[in-house]
Amino acid sequence: MAYRAGKFARRNRAGVAATLVTTAALVGATVFSASQASEAQRQRDAALQEVQRQRAMVEMQTVLAGDSRDGEGRQLSPAQRIELAGQVLSLQFAGQPWLIAEGLAELSSKLYELGHREAERAMLSRAGAIAHSAGLPMQLA
Numbered sequence: 001m002a003y004r005a006g007k008f009a010r011r012n013r014a015g016v017a018a019t020l021v022t023t024a025a026l027v028g029a030t031v032f033s034a035s036q037a038s039e040a041q042r043q044r045d046a047a048l049q050e051v052q053r054q055r056a057m058v059e060m061q062t063v064l065a066g067d068s069r070d071g072e073g074r075q076l077s078p079a080q081r082i083e084l085a086g087q088v089l090s091l092q093f094a095g096q097p098w099l100i101a102e103g104l105a106e107l108s109s110k111l112y113e114l115g116h117r118e119a120e121r122a123m124l125s126r127a128g129a130i131a132h133s134a135g136l137p138m139q140l141a
Contacts, residue, residue, distance in 0.1 A: 056093055056103050060085045064110075079116050082107050086123060097134035101127045105139070 009016045063085040068076045076084065089103040104127035111120035131139035 052093075052096065052099055053102065056089060056099050057106075059092060060089060060103060060107065063088050078114055079111060079119055082110050082114075083119070083123075086126075097130050098136050098139050101131040101134075101136060101139035104130070 064081050066081075068081055068084055070076055070080070086104055086107050089107075090100055093099045093103070104123050108120045108123040108127065111117075111123060127139070131137075
């Protein structure tokens with residue numbers, strides 16, 4: 001079998017060479033296409049995450065900028081609005097813990113700016129607990 005294959009290759013060098021080059025090109029194109037498909041999938045996932053992140057930010061900004069009132073009709077303080085925004089975020093995006101953790105971390109920086117250090121640490125702790133329980137090292141950091 002090896003003798004006959006070698007004999008065939010010697011007699012048909014051009015055809016065998018063309019077949020090998022074509023096969024190598026097809027294999028290379030397949031590998032390249034697979035890597036491009038993987039990259040396109042990664043970019044699509046990143047774009048979808050960014051859209052979800054923007055939706056969450058809009059929801060938080062809506063609560064923060066709104067005219068929220070407590071049960072007695074009094075306007076909420078900025079710290080109370082921030083806490084309300086965290087609750088809205090937790091309810092609306094309950095299936096996406098990475099988004100909740102990032103949103104709570106963002107809201108905690110607002111509490112820091114207001115000077116509410118205890119509330120800021122509590123919210124950061126809540127965000128950390130969510131990230132830890134969901135196994136999200138990027139949000140935990």
